[in-house]
Amino acid sequence: MPPNGSNKLSKVEELKNKLFSKNYRTKIEHRDNFSRLHTKDVMDSWTVKDKAMHHSKKFFMKTSLFKNFFVFSMFFLLLALGYGFYVFFVGGNTVSNNNIDITVLGNTFTAGGEELPLQIGITNKNTIALELVDLVVEYPKNSSDDPYGEVERIRESLGIIPSGAIRNENIKVILFGEQGSIRPIKITLEYRVEGSNAIFVKEKLYEVNINSTPINISINAPNEISPNQDIAFDVTSTLNATRSAAGMIVRIEYPVGFQFISAKPEPSFDDNVWSLGDLASGSSRTISIVGKMIDVFDGEEKTVRVFTGSQSKTDKTAIDVVFNSVGHTFLVKRPFIEASFLIAGVKQREYSIDSRSKVVGEIKWTNNLETQVNDLSVRAKISGNAIDRTTITPQQGFYNSVDDTITWDKNYISNFREISPGQSGSVFFTFSPLSLFSSNGVLNDPSIIVEVSIAGKQDISGYETQELRNSSSSIIKVISDVGFATKAMYYSGPFINKGPIPPKIEEETTYTITWSLSNSSNNIVRGVARSSLPAWMRFVGPVSPSDEDLTYNPVTRDIIWNVGNINKGVGITSSSREVSFQVAITPSLSQVGTSPVIINDAVLTGHDDFANVDIKVNKPVLYTRLTSDASLPPGGERVVE
Numbered sequence: 001m002p003p004n005g006s007n008k009l010s011k012v013e014e015l016k017n018k019l020f021s022k023n024y025r026t027k028i029e030h031r032d033n034f035s036r037l038h039t040k041d042v043m044d045s046w047t048v049k050d051k052a053m054h055h056s057k058k059f060f061m062k063t064s065l066f067k068n069f070f071v072f073s074m075f076f077l078l079l080a081l082g083y084g085f086y087v088f089f090v091g092g093n094t095v096s097n098n099n100i101d102i103t104v105l106g107n108t109f110t111a112g113g114e115e116l117p118l119q120i121g122i123t124n125k126n127t128i129a130l131e132l133v134d135l136v137v138e139y140p141k142n143s144s145d146d147p148y149g150e151v152e153r154i155r156e157s158l159g160i161i162p163s164g165a166i167r168n169e170n171i172k173v174i175l176f177g178e179q180g181s182i183r184p185i186k187i188t189l190e191y192r193v194e195g196s197n198a199i200f201v202k203e204k205l206y207e208v209n210i211n212s213t214p215i216n217i218s219i220n221a222p223n224e225i226s227p228n229q230d231i232a233f234d235v236t237s238t239l240n241a242t243r244s245a246a247g248m249i250v251r252i253e254y255p256v257g258f259q260f261i262s263a264k265p266e267p268s269f270d271d272n273v274w275s276l277g278d279l280a281s282g283s284s285r286t287i288s289i290v291g292k293m294i295d296v297f298d299g300e301e302k303t304v305r306v307f308t309g310s311q312s313k314t315d316k317t318a319i320d321v322v323f324n325s326v327g328h329t330f331l332v333k334r335p336f337i338e339a340s341f342l343i344a345g346v347k348q349r350e351y352s353i354d355s356r357s358k359v360v361g362e363i364k365w366t367n368n369l370e371t372q373v374n375d376l377s378v379r380a381k382i383s384g385n386a387i388d389r390t391t392i393t394p395q396q397g398f399y400n401s402v403d404d405t406i407t408w409d410k411n412y413i414s415n416f417r418e419i420s421p422g423q424s425g426s427v428f429f430t431f432s433p434l435s436l437f438s439s440n441g442v443l444n445d446p447s448i449i450v451e452v453s454i455a456g457k458q459d460i461s462g463y464e465t466q467e468l469r470n471s472s473s474s475i476i477k478v479i480s481d482v483g484f485a486t487k488a489m490y491y492s493g494p495f496i497n498k499g500p501i502p503p504k505i506e507e508e509t510t511y512t513i514t515w516s517l518s519n520s521s522n523n524i525v526r527g528v529a530r531s532s533l534p535a536w537m538r539f540v541g542p543v544s545p546s547d548e549d550l551t552y553n554p555v556t557r558d559i560i561w562n563v564g565n566i567n568k569g570v571g572i573t574s575s576s577r578e579v580s581f582q583v584a585i586t587p588s589l590s591q592v593g594t595s596p597v598i599i600n601d602a603v604l605t606g607h608d609d610f611a612n613v614d615i616k617v618n619k620p621v622l623y624t625r626l627t628s629d630a631s632l633p634p635g636g637e638r639v640v641e
Helices: 004-020 048-090
Strands: 027-029 035-037 100-105 109-111 115-124 130-140 151-161 166-174 182-192 200-212 215-220 230-239 245-253 258-264 273-279 284-293 301-311 319-332 337-343 350-353 359-367 373-383 387-394 398-400 405-408 424-433 447-460 464-478 482-489 509-519 524-532 537-544 550-553 558-566 577-585 597-599 602-608 613-619
Touching (some): 100 182, 115 130, 130 166, 230 301, 273 284, 337 373, 337 447, 337 464, 359 373, 359 447, 373 424, 482 524, 482 597, 482 602, 509 558, 509 597, 537 550, 558 602, 577 597
Parallel strands (some): 109 200
Antiparallel strands (some): 027 035, 115 166, 130 151, 130 182, 215 230, 230 284, 245 273, 245 301, 258 284, 337 359, 359 424, 373 405, 373 447, 387 424, 447 464, 482 509, 509 577, 537 577
């Protein structure tokens, strides 16, 4: 018998022969346990039976898809019916904002500052009631378009609005704004529903057009201005409302670079707030303002804005409710030629000088053109109640006393025939103010006005000549002559003095000190006089008159007289203002043979309201010499043993 390995090899060879033989027949075993030999033939096309079987399978697939869709639809329908059943029978406390209507019945046009009545209707179309309902109406408080500005708020409690109910509420609002502006009114309904603590909100916006303003503001001003030149403009406020307005003010916001000079009437607060008081219907107020633009450049635009409205109760300089606001824009243009008035090399619109000073005035002229200017002429007209006409003296020019005008032109300065592009120069004159008081009384608001004008000719293309002109003015205010006299007395004055004369060592002698004031032309405010006592002196008092506010500080040894206002004419057209008090000295042995100081130097300070400057008057120390007391015997000032 062959070995096991050889037997296995022969079977493998036998299997190969069967596989590669063309007469090999495959034995197929079916799951029905029948065994048969079968040769498979592949058909070139389907038979009718096969086609019927294919269509049957396709129809079965379509039927399955339809069944799936039908089942899904029925499921969705059941869900919808369930939700509807829940909402109707269980969820009946739900509401929708879409079922709440807010309607507004009222004019969409109104006059600013006038009451606008509105009827607000709320309709509850929900199946349940609205509870704890509040109606909130908000609208701009001022005429500003700032969305974050102040608002007025009206809140009305409406309680419960049942299902299907309609609630109407009447309110009145007052709107402000420029003519043609649209003012928004925000209407909000806040409510709750039964079984919920949540607050629900329904909003509606109602817009109203302002067809007129309660106060009309007009600005009469030039459209073009020159740097460092005076600007004059008027602001007129007219009340258009049918009823009067109380506590009205005007506030002006100046652009950067604007320098306020003066106004008529004068501002009530700072330099930009005017109190108009109570305005009747149709009444108007006009404010005239003078200023100038400094540190500006050619081509810049500067805007001034004017606001008017009711005065704030907490801040008198602020507007509580803005009724109207208007702006005006200036275009800065450099003048072709310019002339400026200076004192001591300083250019200002307003100057203050001492009544005893001699003024040297300078007029600086400039040709700003890139072309030549011919026949230059500079004029200065000098006027005012404080000018001493006899002292007006020009250099090179001619002073005509008929019209108080100094003229500099080519007849006096040959160089004025032709002025080159960019060329500049100066002319000078001197003058002095009048005495501020005389036998006729005192000068009220003493001032000198210098009006400067410049003119020239510019040839254009050799055929046409253009006249060039420019002008400016300055005011010189004369500071009031304030007198401050100090004197020490023994034998005269309101008090009886005691002690030896001449003063004796280690014995007390009292003296009377009297301070007196005088003032010429301008009111002085915030007046204070002060001095101090040396270490060897004692303040005795009392004070006469007793109603004067004079105090002594024993720690600092200062004596202070709070004068307050010093009216013009005091000590000139009316009696002088005085205060007296007593001091005492107990001389020391080291002071024998000397005239000791009994009060140190004194100083008076205050502010001249018209000249707008601080004043200061110094007085020297007072000794026991008593130069103001004629009854003092010879040698009565020296300390003796």
